[in-house]
Amino acid sequence: MRAVRVVVPALVAVVAWFASGALSTLGMASGSPALLRVTRLVAPDTLPVGITAPEPWSILVGVAIAVAIGGLFALLALVFGADRAAPRIAGFAAAWAAAVVAGTIVGGLPLVFALAEALLHTAAAPLPTLDLAATGAYWGVVWGWLPALAAALLATVPVTRPLGTPGAVAPLAYPVVLAVSAGVAAIGLAGVAVASPIADAAWHARISDNAAAEAAEAAEREAGLETGTGNAPPPATPPADAVPIPEIAPGDWRIDPTWCTENQLAFAASRPDAATGHRGMRVTATNVSTAPCTVDGYPDLAFSDPVTNGFEVRVLHGSGMLGEPDAGAVAVELPPGGTAEVDVTWDAPAHSDRDPAGFLHIAAYPGAVRQFVPIDTDIVGGEVEVTAWRLPTEDPAAAG
Template identity: 35%
Template structure:
């Protein structure tokens, strides 16, 4: 029993020695390919050094140019070992070891193919299946074809050495599910490295692009596409515009004015224009929100009432003649914008519950500010509804 056990252990040890050679070859080819790509021999690089499955991507964010080839080496090692373990006595066959190298390279390439195809579905659709799927699998298989002789030669010499020693082996397929699971985990690791490396690079590129932009003239923080935050809701809960003859979106629309200022104070006029050919009625306060430089909802307190810039007439049912308008005003105190989030967009709706419209603005409404809003009212000289 001891002899049988030792022969099985020896067989598994030989499997790992051969498969580890496959992983080492993968890294060597990637390293040489990266070096050759900087020389005049780059044109023949893919013919002699096919590292296109997990190449050293110079433009990627560090350390992913290093981690991706390592993940590829781990994947081909585990896939190769699984094949040798599943096929009885494969580690003693030159042809099988060579073919296993081809399959391991193809499996790694196919993993990258699948990741890239699914990543491009949103922008390019299913047509990418025909263009991308299988291209890197072919490169991986080609790599195994031209370099598979190395582990095959090692397997041959190890087998001859054992034969010379008179070692009697009992090839065993026990434990192959573990090998298969490890191979699958290696391929998942490779796919994850491709996704994470690409995401890290995109983050770095966005950060570099933002850093290259000139600093905002008002001293506020630069836009950050990766900043946390929630988008401005295009509609919030509320009763909306109801009732016969009301100023519904089919009859009236909100027009957003520009920021105006007085010493230490700021204001903005909102106009509800009745573009229909009949009067319409409205009662209440407009719904207002602000978006910051990252297109996120800015934390601003909206208070109903008067401000330094305008009195609040209070909510009252008013009738807007055809072709005329009602007005409401926003007002706030001037704020320092140095190093803070500021409003770059104002959103407004007739009432809560209606769809908001938006307009870009330059303002000093900052995070934590308070903005007052007055009720809809007719301009000077108008009257409430009868």
Template identity: 30%
Template sequence: MDKRNHLTMVTAWISVLAGLGWVFSGVLNGWLLRSQIALPSQFVNLVVPKTFANTTWQMIQPWPVLLVVFSALALISLSALLLAFSARPTKGKTTPPHLGFLAIWMCIVIAAFGTALLTSLGDIIATWPPARLAWMLERVEPALSSAGYWGIVWGWVPALIGSRILRLAHRESSDAPESGHPRAILSFAAVLIAAVLTASLPLAEHSSQGAKASTPEPVPAPTTAPLTFGSPEVSSAFQEVGENWCTGDQVSITWGEPEGATGHRGMSFQLRNSDSTPCVVASYPDVAFDDANGNAIDVLIVQGGSFMTDDAGISSITLKPGTSAQAFLGWNAMAAAGDTRTGTMLVAPYAGTPRQSSPVDLDIIDGGAVSVTAWEPVIAAK
């Protein structure tokens, strides 16, 4: 086999190894954060960086599997394309090029950045219009940081293996006529996979929202002496209800990603009218928290704004079918050493109606305090 064919085969294996490492890190990260093993999220993210967003695992099947596969294919194709163009021979020389360890490593890091950019673009399209324009890019920086950190921490492994094999191939292979890298085919494949990955995020998001809206809320079986460790499905607090107010079984609730700045935190969540008739929201949301073990925690809920959020107060909002309102959570970073962090957040349109829940990973602990704003309409970006 000639040296060029050796280079083509080894770069293909390097790209596949990088894609497998990308999937392994992301899947293991998600499993460790959701398992019963009490490991701090900071430690997990440090050892096995998060290559897939938390929302990936909350989508309906088969989208979690498809998004993982598309993401891995994007990384593989981008790595192969970058390696192919990095191995261009010197003009006037017949010796095939030799890719060094650092060159391969940098190609893998750049491919990881490219994959994160494609995922972020698909996420922006899927959640358009954003709750606030300032939050449109809230998931981009964490995704790029995780991708770059993964490339530094784990990208060297396929780079080292590939550079060693290429060095042996360079010494032992014959000087048979060269066959060029299929750069045109690689370019077409990379563009096609990039488009599929970017387009799959909006399809996955819309499919998950549609399935959640069409699934009826389970009716709990009556019991004489319920034994509850987590937060109740309906708050015991009293809320005076107005005419045609939205109830928990008329809406679907989605959660955004938390945002941090100088020791402060903020997070948005949206309420969508999934019923066939209009309904009204005119209150503060009903919010509760469970820890990562499923036990209810005592968190003081303050109605109003915070350092990261603004509260315009209660206003009557009529939601037509398919339209949404939003609210914002704000809190200060809490010292969680030795305490179990929040693992579930429960939200209802107002106190006294069924809550909906979602897994979260927030630095909110028992005895902490958070602020919540009143429901406000979602303003479409111009």
């Protein structure tokens, strides 16, 4: 067996994997809903969030994915008999099937860790879904014909130099090629298994740190004074009624591809207004990316005290005494630098020995990663109401 008949189709598979992810990213950055729908159809988003993590994790994840998809495609193509199938169409189909299975395994590998985390942790956590594996499988369907075509064409190329003539190279034994492909695939999958969770955590930490810093600066500018929240050390044990705050709201959420992602938005909260028995504050979301995106519906909210012990807070949709009337869910497109806002209202709580909420955990919609926003409230539980996203209301004083 000629090594080129294995290596070249595997390299084509690697290029196709990254090309699909790159086209998907371009579609998301274009700001055109029509182009976004087209790229979603023809270019599955194969690149994980860790690929944009701080170095060196982004590089390690990229290399690991390349080795995993190339090695696994080569291994499965050999197992399925793509190099030995006759007629040519059978080898093409076998290699295409190898691409689908390889994409499913590489794309769905993080699902294994999400499932293990859900089983090992008793705290509320987002349930793992099959979306990643389905994306990998869809990539194999849409793009897998490219490495399959390369494999089919190379399988029919005759050996131009018989053995014994100058320059002739002896073909490798099938078991050797199979073993090498299996080793490469194992190394790649192990690399993804180790580097991907760390890279994802590094990416989320960077986004959370940036968003928290921007929100704190906005709050300081609005208040006109320095703040120092979040510096108190956590207690040895959380209060008995503390609630864990998951990074993503639990549930199987439907997310529109035009909606703003967590790395496109920065949140800030105003100082609360107060009236007899009522409270309210305004929360803004600013598009800090270079591409337009959309917020639609109601944000996802949770609350915790200054050391991030969560409260049992029931979040209702609507407007309270101190909020603007809730117009309901409408799509609000945010250009780069654009803002949208919601009003969060609640009733004055009864006396409690608990420290009140010092952080708002917010996402533009359920299913997105929550970000931390420092707040100064007297919320210790109970109910809060939140309006749907809307364009900023005009300041009456400025209008007059």
